[in-house]
């Protein structure tokens with residue numbers, strides 16, 4: 001059938017009985033969105049760390065099972081008080097991610113409801129999408145009796161099509177979430193080949209591994225002003241040679257990243273290489289540099305140059 005034969009307003013026919021849909025993962029910083037995405041997809045594709053605001057990209061993870069394909073969209077943490085332009089861009093990206101999806105996973109922490117969760121709830125009130133509530137970190141809950149009253153409270157606040165308490169970190173009760181999401185997929189052709197887990201190039205995943213190492217080792221010392229670019233990727237025999245630049249905003253941050261006698265950057269490099277060899281299933285030669293690019297967080301062009309999605 002060509003376009004002219006198709007009556008206006010007719011939804012597309014399901015193709016070969018397959019189903020496919022987009023699901024956004026939203027929630028305030030640090031609730032465990034990246035950890036959940038990684039667990040769902042089974043490989044590390046988004047930086048997960050103890051620090052807030054580590055996610056800057058709209059990352060898609062894929063789960064394909066037989067006729068069903070779920071396209072997961074990770075969103076940056078919502079931070080209403082983000083002082084700089086980068087924070088605003090992150091919030092806008094999160095809002096934009098709510099449109100054009102078939103369902104939204106709202107991640108909260110068990111028995112912990114902060115002002116930022118409430119801000120997120122307000123945003124979700126009018127999103128008009130089926131909402132699946134994920135109550136994460138149940139492993140941390142000492143008094144399990146508090147879980148049901150907490151869920152009841154949230155049910156009074158928003159309408160959920162499904163509520164799934166789980167632990168993304170321990171992988172507890174994640175399967176019922178996948179099943180609930182799969183059951184809601186609309187008919188349609190698959191958007192990605194079934195053996196793919198993300199549409200982001202491997203270089204991006206490598207940069208995320210390096211950035212995660214940095215965030216883990218540096219604690220609060222270098223705030224989210226760090227960014228990583230993979231500048232060289234060369235495969236020689238069974239070894240991958242990777243050169244990457246760690247961008248910071250100021251000279252004093254560079255000194256912190258390099259560390260005394262280069263100790264910090266060496267430790268970051270070793271930790272990252274270890275993870276990358278597991279990820280790429282090959283030997284990795286990794287060289288890291290630190291460079292200063294001043295105040296890039298304050299300028300939209302700079303943010304785009306760093307490869308971060310900026311919606312027009």
Ligand SMILES: Nc1nc2c(ncn2[C@@H]2O[C@H](COP(=O)(O)OP(=O)(O)OP(=O)(O)O)[C@@H](O)[C@H]2O)c(=O)[nH]1
Pocket residue numbers: 027028029030031032033034035036047048049050051052053054055075076077078136137138139140166167168169170
């Ligand atoms: N105990 C426990 N910790 C968890 C669980 N899920 C995530 N965490 C931890 O919570 C912290 C934040 O996790 P992330 O996955 O980076 O959180 P996020 O929501 O993606 O954070 P942003 O990128 O800042 O929005 C990390 O230290 C995780 O290890 C869980 O189920 N149980």
